[in-house]
Structure formats: structure tokens, C-alpha cells
Amino acid sequence: MLNEVLFRLEKGITVRIDIAMLGYGKVGRALARLLLRKVDVLRDQYDLTFRVTGIATRSRGCAINPAGLDLDATLAAVEAGDPLDGLHQGDPLDDTIAFIKTCPADLIMEATWLNPRTGQPATDYARAALGAGRHFVTANKGPVAFAYRELSALARQNGVGFFFESTVMDGAPVLGIGREALLATTVRRIRGVLNSTTNYVLTRLEEGASFDEAVAGAREIGVVEADPSTDLEGWDAAVKIVVLANVIMGADLRPGDVDRTGITGITSAEARAVLQAGERIKLVCEAVCTEGAVRASVRPVRLPLSDPLSQVSQTSSAVTFETDTLHHLTMIEGNTDPTTTAYGMLVDMINIARGRYT
Ligand SMILES: NC(=O)c1ccc[n+]([C@@H]2O[C@H](COP(=O)([O-])OP(=O)(O)OC[C@H]3O[C@@H](n4cnc5c(N)ncnc54)[C@H](OP(=O)(O)O)[C@@H]3O)[C@@H](O)[C@H]2O)c1
Known part of the structure; x- marks a missing residue:
């Protein structure tokens, strides 16, 4: 054809x-x-x-x-x-x-x-x-x-x-950039805030909502998967970082290979204290290539406000590529819907x- x-x-x-x-x-x-x-x-x-x-x-x-x-x-x-x-x-x-x-x-x-x-x-x-x-x-x-x-x-x-x-x-062209634009380039590390539900919940915790109220709010705006644990325990984020690692870094990972910690248990008091200290808690997905092997993780991380990933709130998401040609390339997507x-x-x-x- x-x-x-x-x-x-x-x-x-x-x-x-x-x-x-x-x-x-x-x-x-x-x-x-x-x-x-x-x-x-x-x-x-x-x-x-x-x-x-x-x-x-x-x-x-x-x-x-x-x-x-x-x-x-x-x-x-x-x-x-x-x-x-x-x-x-x-x-x-x-x-x-x-x-x-x-x-x-x-x-x-x-x-x-x-x-x-x-x-x-x-x-x-x-x-x-x-x-x-x-x-x-x-x-x-x-x-x-x-x-x-x-x-x-x-x-x-x-x-x-x-x-x-x-x-x-x-629809943000994350994979298209890897395929069409990052040519003759080695991607050494990918970091992202890739799950809307957890990012929304973390934002609401910073605003003073309880964990249950924040999850209920995410359900109201229709971003939670049918089984909320899929998002809250980091499964959705793990699947996404595996897609990026396999497609853009040539890895051969499965979601079960990801070192995964979700956001359950994070309290509003903790999120607000971190914010007052000039940082934000984000569920960070990461894939790193060291000595030819790619390892992936998903975990809540305290990010300084100078990190572009700390700046995405609510249901927005972001990814940063670190490569041997472009040092840091970040893409941010807001206002997502079907x-x-x-x-x-x-x-x-x-x-x-x-x-x-x-
Ligand atoms: N919503 C988003 O913004 C978004 C963003 C990125 C990726 N995705 C992905 O896109 C996919 C669809 O999401 P959605 O929000 O449209 O979900 P949804 O509203 O729940 O729709 C799922 C559709 O798939 C149908 N379906 C389920 N099992 C099926 C089967 N075995 N054979 C044929 N049809 C089947 C359902 O049928 P019934 O109508 O009979 O239930 C329904 O029409 C998911 O994999 C999701 O992870 C969604």
C-alpha cells in the first residue's frame, strides 16, 4: 500500500x-x-x-x-x-x-x-x-x-x-518529537509529571483539601480511572513512563519493572509545609539510562520551584528530556480533555x- x-x-x-x-x-x-x-x-x-x-x-x-x-x-x-x-x-x-x-x-x-x-x-x-x-x-x-x-x-x-x-x-506531540525531531540524539533521561489525577489531588492538598475531598474533586471533573487506585498508586504513571522509555530510549521495560510509589498517605499538612519551604510535591516519573541499562521509577518527589515540572498544576502535565544534544527540553500541556x-x-x-x- x-x-x-x-x-x-x-x-x-x-x-x-x-x-x-x-x-x-x-x-x-x-x-x-x-x-x-x-x-x-x-x-x-x-x-x-x-x-x-x-x-x-x-x-x-x-x-x-x-x-x-x-x-x-x-x-x-x-x-x-x-x-x-x-x-x-x-x-x-x-x-x-x-x-x-x-x-x-x-x-x-x-x-x-x-x-x-x-x-x-x-x-x-x-x-x-x-x-x-x-x-x-x-x-x-x-x-x-x-x-x-x-x-x-x-x-x-x-x-x-x-x-x-x-x-x-x-495529543501533545511527545512521541512525535522523539520520532521526527530528536534525530541523531541520545536521550539520557526522561522526567515527567504525567498523571492528571495525582497532580490534581496534590494541587488540592496544597490548597487545604483533605485527601478524600481531593479524590472526590478529581472524580467530579472526570479525570479518575474507573479504579482510582490505578492513578493513586502510580500504575497509570508507570505505564506512561514505560511507553516513553521503550519508544524513545529503546528500553524493553514492562510496568511491573518500574520502582513505583503512589501518593496515598500524603496529607494536606505535608503538602502545605513543603510549599511553605519553597518546594512542591509532584508524582515524578523518571527513566534514566546508566551504563546501557534503562531504569524507571514513579514516586512523590519534593521539587524546587525552579524546576519546570514543579510548575504544572491541576490536570496539566509536563515532560523534560535530557539529551546529548539538547540539554533540557521541556514540554507542558494544559487544559486537556477527550x-x-x-x-x-x-x-x-x-x-x-x-x-x-x-
Ligand atoms: N479520556 C481521556 O482524556 C484519555 C486520555 C488519554 C488516553 N485515554 C485512553 O483512551 C481510552 C478510552 O478512554 P475513554 O475516556 O474514552 O473511556 P470511556 O469513556 O470509558 O470509553 C471506553 C469505550 O470503550 C468501549 N469498550 C470497553 N471495552 C471494550 C471492548 N472489549 N470492546 C469494544 N469496546 C469496548 C466502551 O464501551 P461501552 O460504551 O459499552 O462502555 C466505551 O465505548 C482508554 O484506554 C484511556 O486510557 C483517555
């Missing part, structure tokens, strides 16, 4: 990409809306059109239409609490793997649930899609944290793309449509 895509791009011929979506929750629906909002930009600036030929969910059924689903109708159905089955053409499907194999699509865009301790079921979805010669874009950290090397090799073997920009810091995550997936889709598969 790569040669065909390059040929079409050179000739200015519009490329049409058929998309199957796995998951139609906050991110999946934000992606659908973003695709609708960017139809003209995709066509005019990238010679790219698309059809969404299928959508799969866990409890709302699935719909496949080889001629393309009406996205407004799918959004209206799900938001009214109706199943998608009414829009389905063809035989009923048993499960999501059957959907991946059946739905006529060039690209699978995946935003389902993650078990951070196993990376499943999304890792199996990635295997099924890439093995069947479909490009795979995911917002889900699981496949990358647990099977990055295997899935990248599978994508190469099958001549398809495997991209996952939204897995760390939503659309910022969907944006990273859109960028991945455009890159694939442009024939960039790695």
Missing part, C-alpha cells in the same frame, strides 16, 4: 481511508466529532477523505456499514443511550475480535478500556488488526507498554502503521495516510 499511497500523493490524487473504531466512549466520540469538524481541512490540505465503516463498543453493541456510517446518527444513538445495533448491516458479531476481522477497514482506531496491570484486551486487538494487515492507531497505553517491540515488528512485517501519540500527554486525546489520534491517521508508518 505504501507505494500506492506515495504515487497518489505525488499525483495529487485524493486518498480515501476506511476507518473502524473500537470504543465509542469519551475519546471515541470526541474523535468522531473532530473528524466531522476537520473534513474540509483533511480534503483540502492532505488530499484525504475518510469513511467510518464500523464502530464497536462493549455494552452498546456494534455497527458495520461498508458504505460508511452516518457519524451524526451514531453520536445521537449513543448519547440517547440507544445501542448501535440498529445501524448494523450484516450478521451479528460475537465479539470485538470478530468485529476487527469482519469490518472492511484500512485503519483501526482504538480507544477502549485499559487494564494497566495486563495491557489487555487492547493488546490482543492490536495483534489481530496488525496481523490482518490493518493500520492501528491507539489512545490506549496497554499495547505499547506491554508489547511495543512485538507489535512494531508485526506492523513492519505486514507493511502497515502502528501509531499511539495519544498514549502519553494526550478532544485533545482525539487530536493525537487524528495526527496519527494523517501520518499513516501520508505513508509514514514508523
